[in-house]
Amino acid sequence: MLPSSDSLPLYLGAKAVAQGMDPTDKATMEAVYTAADINVTKALFSVLYPPSLHVMLQPLAELSHYGFLYYWRAILMAGLIVGLAAAGTAGLNRQRAPLGAALAVFGAFAFFPLFVDVQLGLGQPNVVIVGLFGLAMGAAARGWATTAALAAVVGAAIKLVPAIAVWPLLWARRWRALGVATGAGLIVAGATLAHVPFERIIDNLASMLAFQQTV
Secondary structure (H helix, E strand, O other): OOOOHHHHHHHHHHHHHHOOOOOOOHHHHHHHHHHHOOOOOOOOOOOOOOHHHHHHOHHHOOOOHHHHHHHHHHHHHHHHHHHHHHHHOOOOOOOOHHHHHHHHHHHHHHHOHHHHHHHHHHOOOHHHHHHHHHHHHHHHHOOOHHHHHHHHHHHHHHHOHHHHHHHHHHHOOOHHHHHHHHHHHHHHHHHHHOOOOHHHHHHHHHHHHHHHHHO
């Protein structure tokens, strides 16, 4: 696999949170990197991820980078497969849903093997983002609005963009699902605020939005 450079800022941020430090500060990330003596081909001290992601990954912070990467790749792969399978069932009845799920997963690995291999190799969160979008699509298509809303919340905690999956639920006035999403979002926000000051979170979000606009 390719050098796992994209997983490095996630690992460093999780370790920073576990050590009571600020994962949105680049100097802190560099200090954690130096102290951990990590051997990665290219050191990226990116702070362009929501601090909520680092808080969620905190349970893996005590592992070595190799151990972290092992479990992180497993999470990425599982999220991708589950999400693709869910998306493949959209519009199908119960009898045909298993076939649709299997074909969706097979198609992704058969037609886009380079994308999957590169993203997994780098430890790039985009893989699980694809899976969460797929899960939201499949769940919404089957009327499971709450599951779709929760997928959107988890995705937003990882990389902001999946929050857009809430829009169809708002348009359809799925108030119960939106209420659950709001509650889940407040839990994530509370856990994040317990580790990162509010002003640092706001500054970090502003930096991410500015970066995404340039992209």
